[in-house]
Amino acid sequence: MLSGKISYRLVIFVLAIIFGVGYSLPTFLQSDKGAKIALGLDLQGGLHMVLGVQTEEAIKSKVKSIASSIKFFAQSGDVIIDDLKIDEEMLTFTLLDKDEEKKIDEMLKTISGLQVSKESLRYTLTLNDKEKDLIREYAISQAVETIRNRLDQFGLAEPNVSKQGTDKIVVELPGIKTAEDEQRARELIAKAAHLQLMAVDEKRKDRTTTMSPIEAAQYGDVILPDARSEQVKHILKEIPVLDGSMLSDAKVAFSDMHQPVINFTLNSEGAKIFGDFTANNIGNRLAIVLDNKVYSDPVIRERIGGGSGQISGGFSVKEAHDVAIALRSGALLAPVTLLEKRSVGPSLGADSIQASSIALISGFFLIVGFLILYYHMAGVFASFALFVNFLLLIAIMALFGATLTLPGMAGIVLSLGMAVDANVIINERIRELLRQGIAVRQAVEKGYENAMSAIVDGNLTLAVSSVILYVYGTGPIKGFAISMLIGNLISMLTAILGTHGIYELLMSYIEKNHSIRFWFGMKKRGH
Amino acid sequence: MEFFSKGIIYNFMKYARVFVATTLLLAFVSLILVFTKGFNYGVDFVGGTVVQLKYEQSAPIDKIRDDLAKDKLFAGALITEFGSPEEIVIRFSTVSDSVAQDIGDHIRTLLKDTGSFDIRKVDIVGPKIGSELRSKGIISAVLAMIGILIYVAVRFEWKFAIASVITLLHDITITLGAIILFDIEFSLDVLAAVLTLIGYSLNDTIIIFDRIREELEETKNTNFSEIIDICVSKTLSRTIITSLLVFFVVLTLYVFGGEIIHGFSFTMLLGVIIGTYSSIFISAPFLTLIGFNVEKYKANIAIKEKNRIEKNKMRSQYEKGTV
Numbered sequence: 001m002l003s004g005k006i007s008y009r010l011v012i013f014v015l016a017i018i019f020g021v022g023y024s025l026p027t028f029l030q031s032d033k034g035a036k037i038a039l040g041l042d043l044q045g046g047l048h049m050v051l052g053v054q055t056e057e058a059i060k061s062k063v064k065s066i067a068s069s070i071k072f073f074a075q076s077g078d079v080i081i082d083d084l085k086i087d088e089e090m091l092t093f094t095l096l097d098k099d100e101e102k103k104i105d106e107m108l109k110t111i112s113g114l115q116v117s118k119e120s121l122r123y124t125l126t127l128n129d130k131e132k133d134l135i136r137e138y139a140i141s142q143a144v145e146t147i148r149n150r151l152d153q154f155g156l157a158e159p160n161v162s163k164q165g166t167d168k169i170v171v172e173l174p175g176i177k178t179a180e181d182e183q184r185a186r187e188l189i190a191k192a193a194h195l196q197l198m199a200v201d202e203k204r205k206d207r208t209t210t211m212s213p214i215e216a217a218q219y220g221d222v223i224l225p226d227a228r229s230e231q232v233k234h235i236l237k238e239i240p241v242l243d244g245s246m247l248s249d250a251k252v253a254f255s256d257m258h259q260p261v262i263n264f265t266l267n268s269e270g271a272k273i274f275g276d277f278t279a280n281n282i283g284n285r286l287a288i289v290l291d292n293k294v295y296s297d298p299v300i301r302e303r304i305g306g307g308s309g310q311i312s313g314g315f316s317v318k319e320a321h322d323v324a325i326a327l328r329s330g331a332l333l334a335p336v337t338l339l340e341k342r343s344v345g346p347s348l349g350a351d352s353i354q355a356s357s358i359a360l361i362s363g364f365f366l367i368v369g370f371l372i373l374y375y376h377m378a379g380v381f382a383s384f385a386l387f388v389n390f391l392l393l394i395a396i397m398a399l400f401g402a403t404l405t406l407p408g409m410a411g412i413v414l415s416l417g418m419a420v421d422a423n424v425i426i427n428e429r430i431r432e433l434l435r436q437g438i439a440v441r442q443a444v445e446k447g448y449e450n451a452m453s454a455i456v457d458g459n460l461t462l463a464v465s466s467v468i469l470y471v472y473g474t475g476p477i478k479g480f481a482i483s484m485l486i487g488n489l490i491s492m493l494t495a496i497l498g499t500h501g502i503y504e505l506l507m508s509y510i511e512k513n514h515s516i517r518f519w520f521g522m523k524k525r526g527h
Numbered sequence: 528m529e530f531f532s533k534g535i536i537y538n539f540m541k542y543a544r545v546f547v548a549t550t551l552l553l554a555f556v557s558l559i560l561v562f563t564k565g566f567n568y569g570v571d572f573v574g575g576t577v578v579q580l581k582y583e584q585s586a587p588i589d590k591i592r593d594d595l596a597k598d599k600l601f602a603g604a605l606i607t608e609f610g611s612p613e614e615i616v617i618r619f620s621t622v623s624d625s626v627a628q629d630i631g632d633h634i635r636t637l638l639k640d641t642g643s644f645d646i647r648k649v650d651i652v653g654p655k656i657g658s659e660l661r662s663k664g665i666i667s668a669v670l671a672m673i674g675i676l677i678y679v680a681v682r683f684e685w686k687f688a689i690a691s692v693i694t695l696l697h698d699i700t701i702t703l704g705a706i707i708l709f710d711i712e713f714s715l716d717v718l719a720a721v722l723t724l725i726g727y728s729l730n731d732t733i734i735i736f737d738r739i740r741e742e743l744e745e746t747k748n749t750n751f752s753e754i755i756d757i758c759v760s761k762t763l764s765r766t767i768i769t770s771l772l773v774f775f776v777v778l779t780l781y782v783f784g785g786e787i788i789h790g791f792s793f794t795m796l797l798g799v800i801i802g803t804y805s806s807i808f809i810s811a812p813f814l815t816l817i818g819f820n821v822e823k824y825k826a827n828i829a830i831k832e833k834n835r836i837e838k839n840k841m842r843s844q845y846e847k848g849t850v
Contacts, residue, residue: 363775453741
């Protein structure tokens with residue numbers, strides 16, 4: 001019967017074992033209950049993208065929408081303005097009647113961030129820097145929101161969209177299985193979904209094929225291709241009647257010809273503008289333009305109230321479904337570009353897991369085999385502590401919701417190596433003292449004491465550098481640093497407290513037994 | 528089982544000059560390699576595209592090459608077998624910035640006639656991201672080293688701190704030289720390996736320094752070379768056992784880990800050897816090189832000890848209420 005001492009070290013170690021087993025089980029059993037380690041996209045397969053946002057485009061489109069509202073204001077308030085033009089980020093127009101100056105100035109004051117300069121009655125409008133910064137910032141957060149919305153509706157498991165730094169967006173899509181699905185998801189993300197209702201320039205419609213874009217711009221027109229054929233062109237007023245920001249809903253429906261179409265509804269403001277415009281333009285045509293392609297240009301027969309319309313244009317059912325999602329979640333204010341893409345097929349991920357598991361398990365048995373062969377019982381204790389170390393690492397990473405990646409595995413290997421090292425240091429120290437002829441009890445106590453500073457300093461230096469790597473590093477380096485940091489702290493716990501606690505429990509037994517060879521793997525005690 | 532039971536003190540310092548000279552030469556050669564041949568950066572750091580395909584049968588590399596040559600985008604594409612004849616990797620420097628239609632989709636359509644394959648991996652790294660990864664990696668490594676410097680200076684002494692960082696720089700330089708020499712593609716995995724072995728080497732150095740610190744407190748000997756010999760010899764069993772264990776674990780990683788982690792495991796293998804060598808032969812001699820003086824160190828310790836005792840005395844007096 002053992003009559004050992006149960007020290008605080010042993011108590012902490014036992015609690016740690018219970019904790020480790022409890023919280024690592026969900027990961028090992030892959031159960032649905034409880035926190036488990038999520039596998040990184042490099043291990044489970046999936047799509048990781050870093051997107052850039054072309055914020056300058058958002059500024060341009062803001063200028064365009066200011067132009068639209070000035071035009072609407074002028075028409076509804078009987079202020080006559082002429083020559084309204086947009087040049088990149090600059091907006092110019094001429095006021096014809098000087099008496100209206102006050103009226104238009106009042107109106108311009110309501111638009112925030114506008115810089116107005118006047119030369120007699122020629123107005124030049126630009127946005128100030130602060131407003132531009134706001135627009136850029138908004139464009140990015142809006143893009144994050146919009147892409148998140150779209151992916152949520154697309155029906156993939158756990159899409160993750162987040163802002164990175166000041167001007168980048170990270171999109172992570174685990175669970176994409178095929179290249180086709182991946183491409184469809186990417187198309188959905190990138191879709192500008194910029195819906196515009198534009199008036200056809202009836203005066204110049206006969207010159208669509210001959211007019212150059214530059215000439216068209218002089219008339220305040222723009223030439224856009226047809227959705228069905230790039231060759232067919234339409235000449236339209238550049239400043240749209242209204243755009244998708246006034247959209248309240250979009251749904252897939254089927255036309256009389258059983259073709260999928262998209263029905264959209266405008267909000268009250270949009271419906272009013274739509275109603276007014278159609279009332280004033282009976283007999284003219286209105287083009288429905290999506291992402292700078294003309295889908296249809298029906299003739300206005302009468303005033304259209306209620307604010308609903310239809311986009312038809314030879315969509316497939318999948319396309320119509322995706323376009324509707326994109327319209328509902330709103331247009332991207334600024335186009336996104338691909339900066340980085342990492343796409344891992346599920347089979348490769350599985351291979352990676354298998355390869356690293358084999359390496360981890362064979363490495364573990366190699367270490368355990370050596371420790372037991374070299375240190376005998378001391379090696380058994382060390383191996384046990386190492387195993388507990390591994391469980392704790394899994395448990396804590398699961399609790400923190402950490403993601404396990406390949407570089408993260410490297411961090412784990414490093415920290416397990418550190419744990420082995422701590423045990424080696426302790427055992428070498430104990431042996432050293434035993435060789436000097438010191439009694440077992442004192443040799444163990446003194447051995448731990450001597451080894452302590454080396455283990456603590458070794459681990460803490462690494463902890464310091466891993467904290468810095470975590471804070472300043474990027475993605476993969478972060479993954480490496482976090483698992484190394486957690487592993488370091490745990491290895492100090494298991495190596496210093498754990499095995500020491502076991503020795504304290506068994507000490508009187510070890511003293512009686514006298515076999516230094518059995519307990520510490522040494523041939524004989526020196527004197 | 529015991530390897531080092533005799534307690535022999537080896538005379539490392541006698542050959543310190545030889546080791547330091549060898550090391551400086553190696554480091555110098557490595558630096559020349561870094562600045563002349565340079566790294567074979569993977570797409571992670573310079574941008575570019577990597578596509579990994581797995582065919583159901585042996586990959587028809589010639590046919591793939593011909594089909595790719597039809598498109599100018601893939602000019603200079605490098606096609607290599609990856610681990611098995613079924614698997615190939617295509618690398619090229621072109622990237623595409625369109626989210627909806629990327630270069631991976633392009634390859635899929637272009638290689639339609641080469642047989643049935645599965646796209647296992649597509650990495651597209653834009654040049655901006657690549658250079659950002661590189662600069663951020665360097666910045667974080669430099670900051671980490673400053674952190675180590677401060678920690679070691681506080682826990683030991685600033686000369687220990689400098690010696691440990693010099694040892695680190697030495698390890699990094701020579702490992703990088705070896706990476707170039709063996710023509711290993713410098714990817715993120717390799718960076719992770721370099722970071723890992725920096726960790727091990729630093730730990731080795733700290734453990735020897737810890738022993739020196741301990742020995743300095745106990746011994747009356749003021750001959751620093753002798754102290755170093757004693758300490759390196761006494762920690763030798765630990766250094767070698769741990770290094771061998773790490774080496775064999777990494778070796779299993781290299782043998783069984785497959786092609787995916789070859790870059791990582793091979794770099795680690797090199798690094799473990801370099802790191803062990805440097806902590807045994809280089810780190811402590813560096814301390815003498817930068818003019819570590821035992822008497823001065825002891826005097827400093829004595830002053831610190833005196834201050835501590837005085838403080839405790841004051842405190843106890845204060846607690847007793849005699850002050």
